[in-house]
Amino acid sequence: MSSIPAGVPTREIYWNVPFHDLLYVFLVPTLAIAAWGVYRRVRLWRAGQPILRFDRLGERLDLFVKDVLAQGRVVRSSYAAFFHTGLVIGFLVLFAATTVVAIQADLKIPIMQGPFYLFFQSLTVDLFGLYVLVGCAMAGYRRWKTKPAKLVYTDEATRLVLLIGVISLTGFLCEGWRIAVTDDPWGGWSPVGFVFAAASDSMMSDSLMKTLHTGTWWFHMALSFGFVAWAPYTKMLHVLTSPLNIFTANLDGYGASLKPLDFEKAERLGVNALTDFTWKDLLDLDACTECGRCTAVCPANTVGKTLSPRDIILDLRELMHNNAPALLTTLGANGAGTKGADSSAPAGAIDAAATLPPVIREGTPLDPEALFSCTTCAACMEACPVHIEQLPKIIDARRYLVMEEAEFPEGMMNAITSLESRQHPFPGTQFNRTDWAEGLGLDVLGDMEDPTEAEVVFWVGCGGALVERNRSTVRATAKLLKRAGVKFAILGREESCTGDPARRIGNEFLYEMLAKGNVETLNKYGTKQIVTSCPHCFNSFKNEYPQFGGDYQVHHHSQYLQELVEDGRLLNGKDDVEKKLDRKVVYHDPCYLGRHNGEYKAPRALLDGALNTKREEVARSGRDSFCCGGGGGMMYIDEKPDQRVNQERASQLLESGADTVAVGCPFCATMLEDGVNARKGDREVSVMDIAELLLEAAGDDEASAPVAE
């Protein structure tokens, strides 16, 4: 380092390491092996169907900054947040330090000196190296001591933790011996190395330290190179795949995560081969870090059902890797891989695809029983730090079972059959679509001389009109709209199911028919705005109907009523409620309003305006809410008595000590009323829709729904 004047802080690169140029010889095969490891995965993804995920680059960059660089989702778990962030930043800092060495040693640009050397290359690098070491210790402690059930325990994971730890430790040893032997005047700027130096100095001679230094240095390098070469063959590949997966994530929210199907062209309805998935679905598989957060929050899994979103991903990943040759054959036969096996694909591609094993297999995580216990609540997707899309894969598999095999649970079959012949999923209902409105004198669009006089269509929904429990909810909503002087009308008998249950159960064909029919009806009346008290209907209108030419401004009733309150049209403004409620209320977020569509505030604001008391919150609320058990067609299934999601959720809500569970969804109301009745013991607890509570606050006699018995 003759170019640097004496007295300027720096250190000698490759001190005490003869033949260090050999590094470059080893670097070539190391990088080649690593590159092959990455390439062999990337080429498999290309066997998937096309999907556009490189659009809207600005939004994608935002997400990348938020959830890759800032580890936005990883840090939701504080323990993992600490050690994983340490490993990530530690890796980045150490990589920067290596780059600095390369700039100095190979490009001969003297930057590794002066304050930069002291503050960054010595102090910062040392501290973050320590952070990596602590991170490994914490990861190891979790893996070998606390052993949470959500993790996957493999030898590979053990070796990775040990390897990173040993690399970090040997780095400090080398640094320590160098500081000790060279009597480095700047050694104190490397506090960890300095401690090692001091300890070694008191125990061994300079020559011993020099010998050990050379050996350990090469050992450190061998491990580091070995790590780089091996990593792409392990789950460490997630260092590349997870950021890519986050960058190519679905930007439209969980409510818009299901793909439309082209019935004219689709060779197979739904998915039962790896090549039926999109390339992004296949990338998802390799992006999984096995953290298990998805399964830990899954309501079906929590109550003891076999569904495990994590294991679905890991099973598919294994299937993909075990069938790599067959997948690659489909790719070759197709010529242009990402075009997928479309109908014009040469026969070779179809033959190759035929040799792929089915993805739905009994006794595996993709067992039909597991697939048909998903409530489509999207908790798994919200929990995933790397934006893996578990739910669409489950629905893709359901589509295959429902549409190609017609094999699905009886309760769902009854709902589907009823949807086909009666356009609602409740066979045996004793109500028609207008019974609930008796005596309210509501306008029905079809009977109006000028339907455009109705500024808003109140979409009642099957769960509101045809289920006894919820008739008071839709009645309360209509009464409140009337009180506020909203010019609205209902469709009455012309309303039919939006198709949400059909779509979630997996019958995309029936869903499309219902959706097209509804769009036709609504457009016939020139509908512009829709209010609905059902979050499932809300989701269909908001995220799914635009595909069929149904563009409406849609409001959940909590949003619309809250606007009316804020505008002073209802309850004369929120501070002037006629009869503030003394109930102790806990609010349960419906999945299709909250997680799927991001509305957490309006229902809470509405309740807070109507209550005298402070509203309760439970741990699983908002973004982390726990499903009532009724979504995804599960409403129509008779769950085993000891595996009822609604009862589990009821217990969580009862723990708040509330006497009233407020809901904003007819499915939640039905499911939670059953659940609360089963779990409340001798307490008096009622389950009420926010509209019912608001009407009670408005002093309406009819408001009080029966208290649960």
Add this chain to the structure above:
Amino acid sequence: MKILVCIKQILDPDMPARDFKVNAETKEAERGGANLVTNIFCENALETALQIKEKTSGKVTALSYGTDDTEDSLRKALAMTVDEAALILREGDSNPDAEAVAKVLAAAITKLGEFDLILMGRESGDWGVGQTGGLLAEELGLPSLAFVDSIEANDGTLTMRRQTDSGTETATVTGPALALITNNEFNVPRIPKTRDVMMSYRKPLEKFSLADIGLSAEDVSGSSFYEVTDLSIPTKDVQCEFVEGDSIDEKIGVLASKIQPVVAANS
């Protein structure tokens, strides 16, 4: 084996009771907002036919006498993998009686060709008369068996099991025959696969007028078979009274004194 299944489209029996209305003038049920569905026993008959086809081979034809709306029921039959369907279009508004329907079906079957087996539901969920099958067998000169819950086909013979009040009877039939199907656990109608639903729109469904099958409106009207003289919905009268009293014993006493005259009046 060539099998023909006669199916009937009826008002949805699952419609809410309060929506069900009858017209005292025409002595018919009113459609109102109710849906039309395939009669359940007819679907059991379809399922039975399809299972025989799948075990042996052959062809299943579905036939109905109805209106243009009835096409939906026939399309559903096609979606269940029936091979072809025929619809005889009814003329006039009123629902014909069993004798008229039997005449129409017989003429239609004669036009459609020869069949080894004709299946029907044991009765329809609207009127529940249960006579059409027997009358059709008479028109066609075929042996018939009612309340059949399973059929096995072996080398040209058909083994049919029928339910009776005291158990089951088994009959072996050779040659063309007609059976009226009742439900059992093996003939629960299948849920069509979506692929088959899509295909059902490409399968043949022929529509015929009465003239096409050699009948005139007079041939099928003014039947003397039976006459509906009155049609009304039974009214239910419910009275509810809560027994008052300060103690359980007193309540029991009051209850007993209220029940006694009712029991006495009915014994």
